[in-house]
Amino acid sequence: MTQELMLQVQDLSKTFTLHTQGGATLPVFDRVNLAVEAGRCIALTGASGAGKSTLLRSLYANYRPSSGQVLVRHRDAMIDLTGAEPRLQLEIRRETIGYVSQFLRVIPRIPAEEIVAEAAVAGGIDNAEALDAARALLQRLNLPERLWSVPPATFSGGEQQRVNIARGLIRAFPILLLDEPTASLDAENRNVAVALIMEAKAKGAAIVAICHDETVRAEIADAVFDVSAFQAAA
């Protein structure tokens, strides 16, 4: 059975133009083509600086590609994220694409459990149910209960990352982008994170991940995609 195509990158190129450096250009990748089906996980590889993060961010409309398309299945239609109106881009992020970054952007005065629950509320789940789901997930990720009601600004790197993973995985996003989801975790929590990612996959999520940890990569990825093969000519 062929799985449904969820994400299709077509001839995607990205060059940064640094106007503060006299207009210097920094080509990153050139004409990337990539397709991800439901329930599949593609791991991006390539040396540091090859453009893995730049590609991943372009798939979330966080970076603006110079040319090409990022087609995502949203409400049963393939939509070009790069050319979409901001309002549609926001809707796609709310409903279709989840993103787990390496670092948590902490918000002053907001407790960890609310930061996690908020992501579910944004997807239309009611407050109480979202909070229950958030606590269950933090429990599973072994974040001590006394920290749930504390804003994560003072948390360790690993604790913040677990809040981040919980936030990204609390909902069953059809497309998941993971940027080093397990980088600062100890072995036990890394296993929990891997289990959560595998569950998302089993539910049909199409996943693109950056992960340097080879064990984790071998566990979650169905294929690797070497970004350095698309090095733009400088």
Place this chain on the structure above:
Amino acid sequence: MSDAPLLEAVGVSHTYAGGQVGCADVDFTLYPGEVLGIVGESGSGKSTLLSCLSGALPPSRGHVRFAVRGQGMQDVFQLSEPERRLLMRTDWGIVHQNPRDGLRMSVSAGGNVGERLMAVGARHYGDIRSEALDRLGRVEIDAERVDHLPRTFSGGMQQRTQIARILVSQPRLVFMDEPTGGLDVSVQARLLDLLRGLVRDLGVAAVVVTHDLAVVRLLSDRLMVMRQGRVVESGLTDQVLDDPQHPYSQLLVSSVLQA
């Protein structure tokens, strides 16, 4: 995605007497519940634009349209004076940079809130008082300070009182002009938390003018960068801040000190 726009700016331009350009050819559409940030240095025209949008300054060219209840999109400057004033007292709220512009300093905090309730038809003293107490409580003003004059309040408290005053009429659109300007960092965090709750929980749409990029990162969905009266770049807030395209946006983002 099917809902109708709340506010529309079409080619909004304002030139001051003497030819000084305030803002020029600004276009955008704001939908219910959306928060639009406007950033730029002093003199970039963001305050002029905000004045035009909020009905205070008629644009020299262009239109500002608002979805008036039951009437659809109406040109704000074609409304009669009473209609526009009603809008300002009910569906719109303006959070001024200087709370003195948004509060009556010779009326108690409770009175400031109660006044706006009366403007939307409340008449029973007991109800007005309990509602005012509740509203001020939600912005963390102690019940024992409710009868005090705002001039005896700190800047942060004044700002929160101003917000309580606006919220009682359950506005659909709030304009904020440098909402955290002039406040201590710790007070800013509290206020931002409050404003964030306001837009997230109440689904209020907002236009936030500020020079503080951290404020828009936290509050706004979309961002416009202004320079010399014109919008030089716009997009999702994180997009504009993380991958700015225009030379001026790049300069603006790269000039911020990383704390």
